[in-house]
Amino acid sequence: MNYKLTIGWLYPELMSTYGDRGNIIVLKKRCEWRNIGVQVLNLNEGFKTEDLNKCDLLFMGGAQDRQQKIVSIDLRKKAKMLSSLIEQGVPGLYICGAYQFLGKYYKEADGTTIKGLGMFDLYTENPGENIERLIGNVVVDSKFGRLIGFENHGGRTYLGENVKPLGKVLKGYGNNGEDKTEGAIYKNSFGSYFHGPILPKNPKLADHLIRLALEKKYGSPIKLSPIENSIEDKARKTIAKRLNINL
Amino acid sequence: MNFSIILLGKLFSKLITLFNLGGGATWPGHIALILNENFIKEILKNSETKIILVAGTNGKTTTSKIIQHILKSDNRTTLHNASGANLLNGIASTLILNSNFFGKIGKDFAVLEVDENTLPLALNQLTPDFLVLLNLFRDQLDRYGEVNTIAQNWKKAIEKLPKKTTLILNANDPVIAFLKGNGQTFYFGLDEKSNFSQVEDWADSVFCPKCNSKLVFTKVYFSHIGVYVCKNCEFKTPLPDLTTSYYPLLGVYNKYNTLAAVLTIKISGIDEKVIDKTLKSFGPAFGRQEKIKVNGKNIQIFLSKNPTGFNESLRTVKNARSVLFALNDRIPDGRDVSWIWDIDFESFSKNFRSIIVTGDRTYDIALRLKYASFKNVIAEKELKKSLALSIRKTNQNETLYILPTYSAMLEIRKLLTGKGIL
Numbered sequence: 001m002n003y004k005l006t007i008g009w010l011y012p013e014l015m016s017t018y019g020d021r022g023n024i025i026v027l028k029k030r031c032e033w034r035n036i037g038v039q040v041l042n043l044n045e046g047f048k049t050e051d052l053n054k055c056d057l058l059f060m061g062g063a064q065d066r067q068q069k070i071v072s073i074d075l076r077k078k079a080k081m082l083s084s085l086i087e088q089g090v091p092g093l094y095i096c097g098a099y100q101f102l103g104k105y106y107k108e109a110d111g112t113t114i115k116g117l118g119m120f121d122l123y124t125e126n127p128g129e130n131i132e133r134l135i136g137n138v139v140v141d142s143k144f145g146r147l148i149g150f151e152n153h154g155g156r157t158y159l160g161e162n163v164k165p166l167g168k169v170l171k172g173y174g175n176n177g178e179d180k181t182e183g184a185i186y187k188n189s190f191g192s193y194f195h196g197p198i199l200p201k202n203p204k205l206a207d208h209l210i211r212l213a214l215e216k217k218y219g220s221p222i223k224l225s226p227i228e229n230s231i232e233d234k235a236r237k238t239i240a241k242r243l244n245i246n247l
Numbered sequence: 248m249n250f251s252i253i254l255l256g257k258l259f260s261k262l263i264t265l266f267n268l269g270g271g272a273t274w275p276g277h278i279a280l281i282l283n284e285n286f287i288k289e290i291l292k293n294s295e296t297k298i299i300l301v302a303g304t305n306g307k308t309t310t311s312k313i314i315q316h317i318l319k320s321d322n323r324t325t326l327h328n329a330s331g332a333n334l335l336n337g338i339a340s341t342l343i344l345n346s347n348f349f350g351k352i353g354k355d356f357a358v359l360e361v362d363e364n365t366l367p368l369a370l371n372q373l374t375p376d377f378l379v380l381l382n383l384f385r386d387q388l389d390r391y392g393e394v395n396t397i398a399q400n401w402k403k404a405i406e407k408l409p410k411k412t413t414l415i416l417n418a419n420d421p422v423i424a425f426l427k428g429n430g431q432t433f434y435f436g437l438d439e440k441s442n443f444s445q446v447e448d449w450a451d452s453v454f455c456p457k458c459n460s461k462l463v464f465t466k467v468y469f470s471h472i473g474v475y476v477c478k479n480c481e482f483k484t485p486l487p488d489l490t491t492s493y494y495p496l497l498g499v500y501n502k503y504n505t506l507a508a509v510l511t512i513k514i515s516g517i518d519e520k521v522i523d524k525t526l527k528s529f530g531p532a533f534g535r536q537e538k539i540k541v542n543g544k545n546i547q548i549f550l551s552k553n554p555t556g557f558n559e560s561l562r563t564v565k566n567a568r569s570v571l572f573a574l575n576d577r578i579p580d581g582r583d584v585s586w587i588w589d590i591d592f593e594s595f596s597k598n599f600r601s602i603i604v605t606g607d608r609t610y611d612i613a614l615r616l617k618y619a620s621f622k623n624v625i626a627e628k629e630l631k632k633s634l635a636l637s638i639r640k641t642n643q644n645e646t647l648y649i650l651p652t653y654s655a656m657l658e659i660r661k662l663l664t665g666k667g668i669l
Contacts, residue, residue, distance in 0.1 A: 013453065017385065017393065019554075022588030025618050045461070064393040070459060136582065150583045195585045200614050231617055231626070235610035 004037035005213055008055030011071050013044050018152065020061030020095050022197035026206050027057065034225050045070060049078045052085060057213040062096030072101065072114065079117050086119050091188035091212040095198065099191035100124045100155055109154065120186050121160030138172025138194065139245050140182040144204040146247055148239050149194030159184055166192055171243045188212050201236050203229050249289055249350050252279045256343035272332035276339030287335065287372040290342050290350045298357045298373060299511060303381025305556050306504040307333065307360040309496065310381060312532045313508035315358050320525035321517050323355040333362045335369060363397050367404035374408065377515060379415045379507050380423050384470060385451050386553040387581030394451045398422040415511050417503060418487045419472045425456040433514060435506035436487035441466035441473060457482045468499050470555045495529040496536055498563040534656040539663050544638055545646040546663065550656050552580065554589035557650065561595050564648040569641040570599050571633060573655035574606040580652040584608050592619035601640040605633035606655050630658055
């Protein structure tokens with residue numbers, strides 16, 4: 001069977017600051033290497049709400065504050081559709097700024113509160129400009145093996161009862177530097193602070209997203225053909241060794 | 248007070264050099280600033296030295312070096328801070344080493360390059376006669392933060408400058424062109440056929456710095472550097488005062504460095520005839536397109552430390568046959584290597600016959616190349632071995648192009664020249 005996937009990339013022009021477009025490159029290539037037809041739909045400011053319906057998999061990255069403001073105005077108009085897709089289990093990956101924005105609210109360093117889209121049961125607070133940002137290499141234990149990445153965020157995120165963490169922090173800070181949680185899972189949507197970007201060095205998670213998208217679209221269990229990951233393994237080992245962690 | 252600081256600093260510096268301890272370019276200043284946080288301000292207060300301050304993400308060292316080269320050719324005396332000593336402690340050290348014991352500097356010009364985060368702090372300590380601002384790109388987000396944050400801090404600091412400071416700004420970078428001081432302002436920019444008609448989707452400053460609307464670009468020279476207009480508030484590329492020159496170095500980005508330097512020189516009152524003549528004798532700053540010959544083979548080093556710089560290096564060496572990419576993640580390089588995914592490897596030819604990757608993050612760059620469909624990439628963690636292998640794989644009539652991050656560049660130069668940093 002010839003599988004086809006459409007990946008919706010939310011705001012590539014605005015929300016692509018920390019090399020997060022690497023996630024799109026990885027999803028696209030890992031489909032192509034398996035002869036899965038793949039199309040990336042760029043959903044920029046002012047995109048048609050119906051376009052969201054064409055997407056089998058969603059991705060949104062982080063951004064600078066100014067860009068984030070522009071996005072929040074645009075995305076609010078499309079919140080209903082996005083929310084219904086997330087509820088229906090359309091898989092998605094939301095990194096850093098996007099992850100925070102899908103929560104209930106974000107309290108800025110100066111105390112201003114920005115309402116989130118409320119799709120994830122979590123909230124984020126920035127403790128103030130004089131408090132250190134959470135920056136560095138990070139490793140967490142997850143269902144998809146040990147995830148390796150780089151985090152760089154001022155906001156501290158706290159999870160509610162209706163979401164599960166993506167992983168347990170082994171090295172680094174994760175959601176808030178206190179409770180050892182990192183990221184969030186709600187249905188088939190994943191939020192995380194991981195840059196690096198997250199998917200190149202964590203191919204299991206990349207393949208999980210592709211499989212979820214295919215199964216959701218075609219309605220039957222799917223087994224993906226294996227891909228050789230030796231460079232990935234070596235890149236992972238470099239960081240693990242430095243942090244004294246076994247993989 | 249400052250007398251003892253200078254005495255101590257000079258002595259300290261001698262000891263460092265004598266015992267080869269390293270860091271001689273920053274430690275004396277570091278101590279000076281602990282003893283007197285206004286050291287820089289006080290030393291410069293009564294000085295007649297004209298100060299040229301150069302800042303921007305890419306091109307500081309090259310621009311400063313061109314300025315200095317022309318000044319020297321015109322028999323002006325200059326002082327400058329060594330590359331890598333562009334924080335306040337580096338500036339203070341430079342002043343200590345270049346002044347007499349009474350803090351008198353006695354040079355015609357001080358050409359100082361400053362780090363992006365240091366610029367506002369430096370402007371609290373000194374008032375430049377000329378402030379040259381080149382560009383702002385994303386670079387080491389873990390250390391510098393986001394481009395908009397830096398731009399905001401610059402804006403606030405520059406608005407407070409007195410009338411005496413002349414601004415020399417890049418007309419083609421929206422966030423730079425938007426800056427306003429209280430003295431005269433001059434702009435440099437290109438006015439030629441552009442490489443692209445659209446900004447790449449990951450470029451940093453594609454929104455109007457004044458009203459946040461999306462800018463319309465009619466020309467793009469690279470990244471977000473081009474000719475633009477905001478349809479909402481009419482903010483647009485200012486008319487440049489200088490658009491062309493003789494260019495001693497390859498690459499579009501070096502055209503900007505040259506224009507910035509030449510415009511500064513022209514404004515500072517140097518005879519124009521000197522400029523063209525001396526530009527022709529200009530040699531690159533270390534690691535910036537520097538050519539080295541080893542075993543009869545040509546090697547050229549292109550320091551490539553952020554996505555924009557790396558893309559421009561790739562564009563400049565696009566016909567290369569043999570390349571070495573060296574990716575480190577130490578403090579001067581930035582600890583976060585996510586930026587390699589913003590390099591547009593996909594757009595460049597896959598004609599390299601030999602591609603070798605090395606550095607602390609060898610396999611991260613190898614992985615990036617795997618996903619950009621580069622074949623036959625050799626990963627060699629040991630820098631020394633990778634260098635030997637790269638040279639071996641380069642034919643006699645070819646050039647080996649090395650694209651390293653900052654700390655990798657220093658190591659490579661040391662290995663190739665046996666001379667260390669300078």
